[in-house]
Structures are given as structure tokens and as C-alpha cells.
Amino acid sequence: MPNQPRAARSSALCKILVFCAGLLPHWLGAQPLDLAAPADRPPATAEAAEGPDTLYLHNRRIATFRATLLGDTPVQRVRLAEAALAAALKTPGPRSVSQTNTGASVRFEVDGRTVFFLTAGDSDAPRPEASLESLTRDVLLRLETAVAEAAEVHDPRRIALGLAFSILASLAAWLLVRGIFRLRRHVARRVYTAMQTPTGPGSHSALVTTYAEHARVASRLLMGAVAWTLVVLIVDAWATFVLHQFAWTRPWGERSTAWLLEVLRQFAGSIASAVPGLVVAALIFVIARMVSRANAAFLRRVESGDIALAWIDQDTASPTRRLSNFVIWLFALAMAYPYLPGANTEAFKALSVMAGLMLSLGASSVVGQALSGLSLMYSRSLRVGEYVKIGDTEGTVTSLGMFTTKVHTGMGEEVSLPNSVIFSQPIRNFSRLVEDGQFMLQTGVTIGYGTPWRQVHALLLEAARRTPGVAAEPRPYVVQTALSDFYVEYRLCAQSNKNAPRRRADALHQLHANILDVFNENGVQIMSPHYRSDPPEPQVVPQGPWASPPPGHPLSPAGASTAPVQSP
Numbered sequence: 001m002p003n004q005p006r007a008a009r010s011s012a013l014c015k016i017l018v019f020c021a022g023l024l025p026h027w028l029g030a031q032p033l034d035l036a037a038p039a040d041r042p043p044a045t046a047e048a049a050e051g052p053d054t055l056y057l058h059n060r061r062i063a064t065f066r067a068t069l070l071g072d073t074p075v076q077r078v079r080l081a082e083a084a085l086a087a088a089l090k091t092p093g094p095r096s097v098s099q100t101n102t103g104a105s106v107r108f109e110v111d112g113r114t115v116f117f118l119t120a121g122d123s124d125a126p127r128p129e130a131s132l133e134s135l136t137r138d139v140l141l142r143l144e145t146a147v148a149e150a151a152e153v154h155d156p157r158r159i160a161l162g163l164a165f166s167i168l169a170s171l172a173a174w175l176l177v178r179g180i181f182r183l184r185r186h187v188a189r190r191v192y193t194a195m196q197t198p199t200g201p202g203s204h205s206a207l208v209t210t211y212a213e214h215a216r217v218a219s220r221l222l223m224g225a226v227a228w229t230l231v232v233l234i235v236d237a238w239a240t241f242v243l244h245q246f247a248w249t250r251p252w253g254e255r256s257t258a259w260l261l262e263v264l265r266q267f268a269g270s271i272a273s274a275v276p277g278l279v280v281a282a283l284i285f286v287i288a289r290m291v292s293r294a295n296a297a298f299l300r301r302v303e304s305g306d307i308a309l310a311w312i313d314q315d316t317a318s319p320t321r322r323l324s325n326f327v328i329w330l331f332a333l334a335m336a337y338p339y340l341p342g343a344n345t346e347a348f349k350a351l352s353v354m355a356g357l358m359l360s361l362g363a364s365s366v367v368g369q370a371l372s373g374l375s376l377m378y379s380r381s382l383r384v385g386e387y388v389k390i391g392d393t394e395g396t397v398t399s400l401g402m403f404t405t406k407v408h409t410g411m412g413e414e415v416s417l418p419n420s421v422i423f424s425q426p427i428r429n430f431s432r433l434v435e436d437g438q439f440m441l442q443t444g445v446t447i448g449y450g451t452p453w454r455q456v457h458a459l460l461l462e463a464a465r466r467t468p469g470v471a472a473e474p475r476p477y478v479v480q481t482a483l484s485d486f487y488v489e490y491r492l493c494a495q496s497n498k499n500a501p502r503r504r505a506d507a508l509h510q511l512h513a514n515i516l517d518v519f520n521e522n523g524v525q526i527m528s529p530h531y532r533s534d535p536p537e538p539q540v541v542p543q544g545p546w547a548s549p550p551p552g553h554p555l556s557p558a559g560a561s562t563a564p565v566q567s568p
Contacts, residue, residue: 053078055116057085057146058153060251063139067121069105081116088113089150097144099136106136110147149247162245173238177231184227191219236260270341277339284339288332292325299324319377322402372419373402382422386431387439387504390422396503411505430504438496439504441470441511445519446487446528453480453488459522460492463514469500469507487528 052066053074062081065074072080088110089095100107105119118139120132152158236256243253301307303317312320342348376382377400386397388407395409405422407415430440447456457478464476476494483489492511500507519526525539 055081057143058149058247058251059249060142060146060149062142062146063116063118063122064124065116065122066124067119069117069119077116084113084115085110088115089147095147095151097140097147099140106132108140108143110143115143149250152247159246165245166242169238169241173234176234180227180230180234184223188220188223191223192216274341277341281336281339284332284336288328292328295324295328296321316378316380319374319402323374369403369419372423373400373405375423376400376405376419381427382429383431386429388430389428390417391425393417394504408503409505434495438471438498438500439507441494441496441500441504441507442491443508443511443515444481444489444491445515445526446484446489447524447526448487448528451524453490455522455524456488456490459518459524460490460515463511463518464492464494466514466518467494467507467511469496469510471495471497484528 051074052064054064055062055078065077068074069077091111091113094111096111098109098112100109102117105117107117108115118132118136123132123135240253240256243249243256298307299312299317299321302309302312303314303321305314337343382388382397382400382405384397384400387395388397390407393407393409393415395407395413395415397405398408398414399406402419404416404418407417409415430442431438434440445456445460460478461476464470465472470476471494474495476492478490478492481489481491492515494511496504496507501510516526520540521543523538523540527539
């Protein structure tokens with residue numbers, strides 16, 4: 001290669017490029033690579049021999065053979081035509097193309113050499129005899145173009161010019177695309193600056209200033225759409241121009257713009273055909289929205305107590321509203337589904353099946369939680385505002401949802417309990433049997449058998465009387481819940497009143513403090529020991545300064561002049 005002349009090296013390079021260009025359609029699954037099929041081409045299958053076959057020259061379609069001529073099938077006729085074209089193009093000549101009518105067929109010649117025949121049976125028109133003349137003109141025009149392009153395939157000068165023009169076109173396209181994106185950024189900055197300019201409240205730009213963020217997003221999307229549309233058009237023009245520079249790729253270039261226009265036409269046609277269905281679907285959704293809003297307004301009145309129904313109460317009105325709205329929208333979606341674009345396509349059906357399978361496999365726990373939530377709502381086991389104990393959690397119900405229930409404890413905590421967990425555990429409700437949204441107060445002490453039980457009853461009732469949050473009616477009462485080995489278990493049951501703290505823990509704190517004071521005042525020890533013998537002295541707090549602050553406190557006798565507060 002180094003010893004060859006420069007022209008020879010250029011010719012060899014051009015041939016390599018032409019060969020690579022010829023391989024491109026073969027790699028992409030397009031038409032056959034060969035200019036004309038060799039004689040030792042493998043035989044076609046019986047199915048291919050019975051159908052039509054198409055003759056190509058340099059990737060350009062010449063004619064499609066559908067009829068059998070003199071015993072030759074369409075596939076065999078294509079082989080013979082390819083071989084005749086290859087032989088005619090190898091010999092030097094003016095490359096003239098002609099056609100001659102031979103009665104029932106038309107003969108096509110290149111430089112006086114017959115290359116193939118065309119018959120009326122090769123036409124796919126309803127009346128082949130009448131369309132043979134127009135088919136002959138089209139085939140003759142395509143054959144003349146393909147034969148003229150055959151000289152360019154081996155012309156190094158023409159290939160070099162095509163490469164040069166392609167490089168220049170690529171550079172120009174790159175500069176245009178880069179300029180478009182620069183212009184887009186410049187315009188975006190200008191628009192952003194204009195929208196940031198302060199305006200007076202009475203000017204026409206006040207509305208734009210109020211919704212400046214939405215306007216910026218909309219303008220950015222609009223400029224991006226315009227920029228990318230221009231880029232697509234530039235790329236299409238560049239590809240068309242480059243493909244036109246070479247004989248092998250020129251048929252693709254002739255079809256590229258037509259392909260883009262066909263895609264746009266199909267896209268626009270699909271949009272236009274989908275408009276009636278979208279209108280019907282939108283009408284269905286509008287009706288569903290009206291029905292759901294009317295249903296929600298009615299059930300909200302039931303929830304607020306304005307309307308009383310025998311089959312639904314205030315507690316179940318809210319879940320019924322959510323459930324009925326869900327059913328309404330589900331029914332609307334089922335009605336509008338056939339009118340949605342692409343609803344009848346296989347892709348849409350496959351997506352629907354896959355989504356249903358994913359929901360059925362992965363949403364079993366979610367469905368269980370929802371059903372448990374509905375069961376809790378309609379069984380009326382819980383209501384918002386009630387004080388309950390669920391397992392180890394005790395507090396006020398603040399939210400009863402479809403999946404979880406939230407409980408506020410008296411210790412500054414919010415506990416979220418899954419409804420399936422609540423549904424499987426016993427629920428202790430301290431507010432259901434109490435009027436006006438109050439709650440029950442229950443506490444227990446264990447006292448030894450040496451203390452009279454009537455005295456313990458009186459002390460517990462006295463502690464309840466001293467507690468401001470305990471209601472006088474119904475009256476508190478005490479029961480012995482167990483007679484254990486070493487002590488008796490006593491339980492004080494009382495009801496809160498309107499003066500009680502909102503948190504049950506605070507009310508129990510007040511009650512426990514009074515119980516301790518009363519038992520200490522009367523010398524009764526609160527102890528449940530496992531012992532061999534009683535201590536010599538009762539384990540009680542002696543009468544004295546129970547409310548005195550600890551030593552060192554500012555209010556202690558050593559740190560302030562005020563005397564300690566004595567117990568009454």
C-alpha cells in the first residue's frame with residue numbers, strides 16, 4: 001500500500017467506504033446486500049417460491065414479481081434479473097435503458113441487453129391489464145435511476161465529494177444545534193430576569209408576578225419543546241442530505257423525510273381519532289365527580305348530626321363516605337376504560353394484567369389492613385376521643401384510619417397501631433359507658449389482712465372525694481378483687497367529671513396522690529410484702545410536713561422565710 005500511487009490509495013479507501021455503506025442495510029435487517037445474486041445462490045423455500053419477490057439494485061426497489069413466467073417462479077425471476085443486471089453493468093457502455101412491448105409482457109433492456117420481463121400478473125391492482133402501462137412507466141423510471149446511480153458506486157471522485165459534503169453538513173448541523181441550545185439558555189435568562197422585575201400592584205404584570213414560579217416553569221417547558229423540535233428537524237434534514245450523497249444510501253434519504261411525515265401524520269391521526277373517546281371519558285369523570293360531591297355533602301351532614309338515619313350513625317358516616325366515593329370512582333374508571341386511547345391494544349392489556357398480578361401478590365397485607373379498619377369502624381369498637389387500652393397501649397384515640405389507629409398516651413407519646421393488630425386483641429374501653437365524653441378511673445392497692453377492709457374502703461372513698469376530677473355522681477365504689485396469700489387486693493372505681501384533666505394519666509396522678517395522703521394520715525401502710533412476721537412498727541409516713549420542699553430548695557426552711565405547708 002505505501003508504494004501505490006495516492007489516487008490508487010484513495011480509490012481503495014473509497015471502495016472500503018462503499019463496501020461498509022453496503023453492509024449497513026444488511027446489519028439493520030434491510031434489503032439484500034448483493035447487486036445481483038450469484039448463480040450459486042441457495043434455493044428458496046417452497047413457501048418463498050410461491051409468494052411475490054422484489055428486485056433491488058443498490059437498495060433501490062425496481063419491481064415486484066408476482067406471476068410465474070415461462071415456468072419461472074417470482075423468486076427465480078428475481079435471480080435471473082439480478083444476474084442479467086450484474087452482467088449488463090459490468091460491460092462498458094452508455095448505460096441506456098429501454099423497454100419494448102411484446103404483447104402480453106414488457107421487456108426491459110440495458111444497453112440492448114434484456115434484463116427482465118414484466119407481465120400483467122405482476123400488478124396488484126384489481127384490473128392488472130389496465131394498470132400494466134402505469135406500472136411499466138414506474139418500473140422504467142426506477143430502473144433508469146438505479147442504472148444511473150450504478151456509475152457513482154465506483155466513482156472515487158463522486159464518493160469523495162459526498163464525504164466532503166457530508167462532513168460540511170455535519171459541521172453545520174452541529175453548529176446549528178449548539179446555537180439553538182445557547183439561544184434557549186439566553187432566552188431563558190432574559191425571561192427569568194423579566195419575571196423577577198418588581199411591578200406595581202395596579203399594573204398588568206401583577207398577575208404574572210403573583211404566579212411567577214408557575215410562569216417560569218411553563219416558559220421553560222415551552223422553550224425546551226421548541227428547541228427540541230428544531231433539533232429534530234435539523235437532524236432529519238442532515239440525515240436526508242448525507243444519505244443523498246451516496247448511491248447506496250440515496251433510497252433511504254428519499255424515504256427519510258417521507259417516513260418522518262408519515263409518523264407525524266399517524267400521530268396526528270391517532271390524536272384526532274382519540275378525541276371522541278376522550279370526550280366521553282371526560283364526561284363520565286365529570287358525572288362521577290358530581291355524584292361523589294353530592295354523596296360527600298350528604299354524608300357530612302349525617303356525620304355532623306344534621307340528618308339522622310336508622311341505617312347509619314355519625315361514627316360510621318365518615319368511613320361510609322370514603323368507601324362510597326371509592327366505589328363511585330372505581331365504577332367510573334371501569335366505564336371510561338374502553339374509551340381511553342390504546343385501551344384495546346395488546347400492550348395496554350398486558351400492562352393491566354401485570355398491574356393486577358402485582359397488586360394481588362404484593363397488596364394482600366394492605367387489603368387485610370383495610371378490611372380490619374373497616375371492621376373496626378362498622379363494629380363501633382372504637383371512636384375518636386375515647387380512652388382505651390389495647391394490649392400494652394393505653395391512651396386516647398385521636399385517629400381511626402383505614403390502615404392504622406393513632407393513640408395519644410398520657411406520657412407525651414403517639415402510638416400508631418396497625419388495624420390488623422387491634423382487630424386480633426381485646427380492647428378495653430374506659431369511655432364507652434360514660435356520658436359526656438368522660439372516662440373511668442380505676443386504681444388498686446394491696447393491704448395486709450391485719451387492716452379492716454371497711455377501713456380500707458372508707459380511706460379509698462375519702463381519697464376519691466378529695467380528688468377534684470372525680471365525679472360525685474355516680475358515686476365511686478370499692479371492690480375486693482382478690483384474696484391473695486399475704487394481702488387483699490382492693491380496686492377503686494370512679495368516673496371523671498368535667499374538672500378532670502383531659503389526659504387520664506393526669507387524673508390518675510391526682511387520685512394516687514390523695515390515696516397516699518389519706519393512708520398516711522390514718523396510719524395504714526400500703527405494702528404487699530412476702531414476709532415471715534409483721535414489722536414492730538407500721539410502715540407509714542408519720543404526720544408531718546409532707547408538702548415541704550427538699551433541703552436546699554429556695555422554698556425550704558433554710559432558704560426562705562416561709563414556713564412549710566402542713567397537711568390539713
